[in-house]
Amino acid sequence: MDRAIRQALQKRELVLHYQPIVSPRGYSIVAFEALLRWQHPQRGLIGPMEFLPALEKLGFMYQVGNFVLHEGLRQFGRWLPMLDPHVVLNINISAAQLSHSGFAEMVRTELEGANVPASRLVLELTETVLFARTKRLKDEFAALEALGVRFVIDDFGTGYGSYDYLKHFPIHGVKIDKHFMHAIGHNLIVKAIVKSIIGLARDLDFDVTAEGIETPQQLKQLNELGTPNIQGFLFHRPQSAAAVEKLACNGWLTHPPVTIEAAG
Numbered sequence: 713m714d715r716a717i718r719q720a721l722q723k724r725e726l727v728l729h730y731q732p733i734v735s736p737r738g739y740s741i742v743a744f745e746a747l748l749r750w751q752h753p754q755r756g757l758i759g760p761m762e763f764l765p766a767l768e769k770l771g772f773m774y775q776v777g778n779f780v781l782h783e784g785l786r787q788f789g790r791w792l793p794m795l796d797p798h799v800v801l802n803i804n805i806s807a808a809q810l811s812h813s814g815f816a817e818m819v820r821t822e823l824e825g826a827n828v829p830a831s832r833l834v835l836e837l838t839e840t841v842l843f844a845r846t847k848r849l850k851d852e853f854a855a856l857e858a859l860g861v862r863f864v865i866d867d868f869g870t871g872y873g874s875y876d877y878l879k880h881f882p883i884h885g886v887k888i889d890k891h892f893m894h895a896i897g898h899n900l901i902v903k904a905i906v907k908s909i910i911g912l913a914r915d916l917d918f919d920v921t922a923e924g925i926e927t928p929q930q931l932k933q934l935n936e937l938g939t940p941n942i943q944g945f946l947f948h949r950p951q952s953a954a955a956v957e958k959l960a961c962n963g964w965l966t967h968p969p970v971t972i973e974a975a976g
């Protein structure tokens with residue numbers, strides 16, 4: 713695996729796919745999340761859960777994270793003229809990147825190079841990244857915030873249950889973990905957790921996105937608790953840049969599966 717990964721980096725086999733996130737009303741696209749894939753010459757497309765841990769272990773996360781920012785922003789910059797002004801690009805950031813001094817400066821350079829305004833970039837962080845409340849982390853955050861970049865907490869609700877970090881970092885939104893969505897229909901505790909996350913987010917004036925909506929039933933149950941933005945296979949799977957461009961040809965319209973309407 714280690715050797716294969718080193719080769720993949722050399723041969724530039726890592727690619728980005730993009731998953732649209734849609735608004736609860738009209739299902740128009742509000743964001744694209746860039747997601748890493750390994751285009752393996754023999755095995756085909758490999759998902760990040762299979763190789764990210766090895767990348768992390770080998771100390772490549774900083775390098776790969778920079779590639780994701782560079783490539784994602786360049787691609788988004790090309791789409792920008794065709795998109796509504798509120799549509800943003802979401803990029804996942806790892807601890808290895810944020811703990812590197814000069815991260816904010818690097819983001820600024822990439823934004824400029826891609827001609828993307830900072831207000832169109834959203835960085836996704838997990839709760840664990842924010843536990844290290846070091847001065848450097850705070851400084852990087854302050855510098856990014858001054859640029860106009862926004863932050864959301866990914867996989868919200870799966871951390872350690874302390875929301876203390878919300879007081880210390882300029883957070884703009886949360887993404888509810890997909891595991892909650894998968895259980896929302898048959899687990900009362902999960903339903904209560906999702907309801908409380910949506911309530912908390914509303915009180916704090918946060919954006920909320922629910923990840924992992926796969927069925928009309930899940931969407932219906934979610935909408936009974938609130939109406940966050942939606943990211944899920946029901947609407948769009950992660951897809952190549954070329955496939956995303958086909959959406960552009962149709963005016964970026966998302967056609968709700970008929971079954972959603974049928975589910976009420």
Ligand code: C2E
Pocket residue numbers: 731746747748759760761764777780804805806836866867890923924925926943944945946950
């Ligand atoms: P994530 O950031 O929470 O990304 C969302 C994951 O949920 C993606 O998995 C996406 O394909 C999946 N997903 C979206 N809708 C559905 C659905 O309806 N059903 C199901 N079953 N899954 C859905 P993916 O692409 O396998 O990525 C897994 C994780 O790998 C990401 O979770 C993120 O933590 C990490 N990752 C991916 N790309 C990057 C990257 O560029 N940098 C870093 N640091 N991490 C990344």
Ligand code: MG
Pocket residue numbers: 745804836866
């Ligand atoms: Mg994410």
Ligand code: MG
Pocket residue numbers: 866867887889890923
């Ligand atoms: Mg997530």
